[in-house]
Amino acid sequence: MSSAVSAATAASGTPSDNAGGPAPGAASAAPARAVGSHVTVRNLSVSYGDYHAVRNVSFDIEAGTTLALVGESGSGKSTIALACSRLLTRDASIGSGSITVGGVDVLALEGSPLRQMRGQKVAYLAQDALAALNPVVRIGRQVSEIYSVRGGETKRVADDRAVAALEQVNIHDPARVARMYPHQLSGGMRQRVMIAMALAFEPELLIADEPTTALDVTVQADILQLIVDLQERNGLTCLWITHDMSVVAEMADSVAVLYGGQMLENSDVYSVFDNPRNPYTGKLLECFESGRSAGHKEPFSSIPGSPSARAARSGCPFSPRCDRADDMCRSDTPAARELVAGHWAACHHPLEVLEAK
Numbered sequence: 001m002s003s004a005v006s007a008a009t010a011a012s013g014t015p016s017d018n019a020g021g022p023a024p025g026a027a028s029a030a031p032a033r034a035v036g037s038h039v040t041v042r043n044l045s046v047s048y049g050d051y052h053a054v055r056n057v058s059f060d061i062e063a064g065t066t067l068a069l070v071g072e073s074g075s076g077k078s079t080i081a082l083a084c085s086r087l088l089t090r091d092a093s094i095g096s097g098s099i100t101v102g103g104v105d106v107l108a109l110e111g112s113p114l115r116q117m118r119g120q121k122v123a124y125l126a127q128d129a130l131a132a133l134n135p136v137v138r139i140g141r142q143v144s145e146i147y148s149v150r151g152g153e154t155k156r157v158a159d160d161r162a163v164a165a166l167e168q169v170n171i172h173d174p175a176r177v178a179r180m181y182p183h184q185l186s187g188g189m190r191q192r193v194m195i196a197m198a199l200a201f202e203p204e205l206l207i208a209d210e211p212t213t214a215l216d217v218t219v220q221a222d223i224l225q226l227i228v229d230l231q232e233r234n235g236l237t238c239l240w241i242t243h244d245m246s247v248v249a250e251m252a253d254s255v256a257v258l259y260g261g262q263m264l265e266n267s268d269v270y271s272v273f274d275n276p277r278n279p280y281t282g283k284l285l286e287c288f289e290s291g292r293s294a295g296h297k298e299p300f301s302s303i304p305g306s307p308s309a310r311a312a313r314s315g316c317p318f319s320p321r322c323d324r325a326d327d328m329c330r331s332d333t334p335a336a337r338e339l340v341a342g343h344w345a346a347c348h349h350p351l352e353v354l355e356a357k
Contacts, residue, residue, distance in 0.1 A: 037102030037121075037204040037237055038063045039084075044097030046079050046088070052313070053079045055261045056096075058336075061205075061254070066231070066238040068248040068269075070284070071258035072307050077241045080258075081207045083107075084239060085124040086114060101205050119150060123203035127210045129190035133182040139166075139193055140178025146200045165196040170226060188219035195226065202234060209241040224250055245288035249273065257281045260307060260317025263336060267343035275353050277345035280318045316348070324349045 039061040046054040054076040061067040069077040082088045084099050086106060099106040101121055109117050118124075126132045134142055143162035147153040153161065159178075166174035169192040182190055191211055198206060208227065212220040224247065231238055240251050248255055248269065255272045257265040257280065265278040276282040286301040305321040316334050319325040326349075334346040340353070 039067075039205055039237055039239065040098070040100045041080070041084070042098045044080065044083060044099065045095040046076070046083055047093050047095055048091050053092075053261050054083070057258070057261075057263050058097075059256050059263070059266055061237055061239060063237055064231075064235045065253040066240055066251050067254045067256060068240045068242055068252035069256050069258060070242060070245070070248055072243060074260075074307050075258040076261040077258050078209055079261075081124070081209045081239060081241050084205070085118065085122050085207050087118075087124060119146070119198075119203060120201045121203055122205045122207065123198040123201075125194055125198045125206060125208045125211045127213050129187070129194045129211075129214075130182060132194060133190060135182055137181075138178065139180055139182065139185070143178070143193065143197055143200070146197055150201070161200075165200055166193065168199075169193075169196045169230075171196075186219070187215050188223060191215065191223055192226065195223075195230070199230060199234070199236075203236070205237045205239065206231075207239045207241070210243070212247070213244075227251070245284060257284070262317050262333075263344075263346060264318065265345045265347075266336070271340075271343050275343070275351075277339055277343065277350040277353075278318075278347045279322050279324050279349075279351060281345075282351050316346070 041060075042058050044054055044057045045052070057076070057080060059067060069080060071077050079088070079092070082092075083094060084101075084106065086109070088094070094107060097107075101117075104117070104121065106117065106122065133139075140159060140162050143165055144155070144158040147158035147161045148155060151158070163174045163178055166177055171177050171189065171192050177185070177189070177193075182193075185193070194211070206227075211227075212223050215223065227238070228251065230236065238251070240247070242248060242251075252269045254268050255266065256263055257272070257278065259280050265272065265276065265281045272281060273285065276285055280303075283301075283303045287303065289301070303321055308317075308320065314333055315330040316322070316325065319329040322329065328348050332348070334348050336344045336346045338344050339350060
């Protein structure tokens with residue numbers, strides 16, 4: 001196990017709150033139960049007007065495993081998540097690419113098949129549970145409507161299933177919670193409700209868009225463990241969106257690093273943490289290591305500069321901030337290459353392979 005991964009995982013063991021080109025690096029871990037589906041994204045490009053948010057991104061997620069999309073704000077990771085769940089806003093345009101979940105072309109669906117796909121095949125777990133829940137409707141009704149409207153259940157059956165769903169996400173006294181309003185619940189409890197709603201129809205793919213960002217560390221760890229437990233129980237495939245490398249270490253089987261809408265690195269989590277090949281990934285891990293060092297007396301590591309909201313269409317998007325950049329980096333966009341088996345990186349001057357730790 002990677003020293004960075006194992007250390008980060010151990011550090012997160014906090015108590016419960018009781019409440020472009022060939023597809024790089026697919027994860028290889030096997031699911032506990034094959035409910036989840038293989039996910040394939042090929043050459044995906046998404047624009048908002050003349051702003052190119054995602055450029056020619058490809059990746060795979062093996063059934064029952066978790067891929068973490070990592071990057072700073074504006075890297076395109078949430079746009080990819082919304083594209084995979086067909087929840088992009090009207091001003092977004094998919095210029096090219098394909099997304100398949102269990103062999104189904106998600107981008108080709110319209111009308112009833114599209115509505116059935118959402119929730120039944122692909123579920124989206126949002127970051128802000130308070131904003132996602134209706135503030136004037138009781139929790140039980142919001143959950144039961146999924147079963148009555150989407151599942152055609154009678155009110156009594158839907159209500160019973162709603163309480164059972166809340167119990168499945170370890171909510172104490174679910175019948176009482178079902179009678180409450182969102183503002184009466186803690187942040188962790190609201191996120192548990194959102195998880196119950198997302199998993200109501202046992203989807204094959206769960207897309208989690210930074211669902212623990214607004215929670216304190218203790219509650220975050222508990223929610224992460226809940227999702228891990230549910231994934232192992234149901235064999236879920238997960239696409240996890242985050243900027244937090246400690247969450248990556250805790251949750252992911254494989255990692256895809258984004259910058260300026262482009263994929264810079266993709267491999268299994270151990271290879272990325274132990275032997276990052278793209279300089280941007282290396283800088284991210286330096287920041288992560290310096291931030292978690294006990295008794296650290298030196299200044300925290302940082303990446304000079306800030307991401308450009310409109311990266312140049314040619315050259316490496318990270319070149320303005322990279323200490324390895326030369327004229328080739330600024331003029332020629334690097335293609336993703338498989339530097340070693342299963343480890344892809346888009347860089348003209350990749351980092352050297354480190355000795356095994």
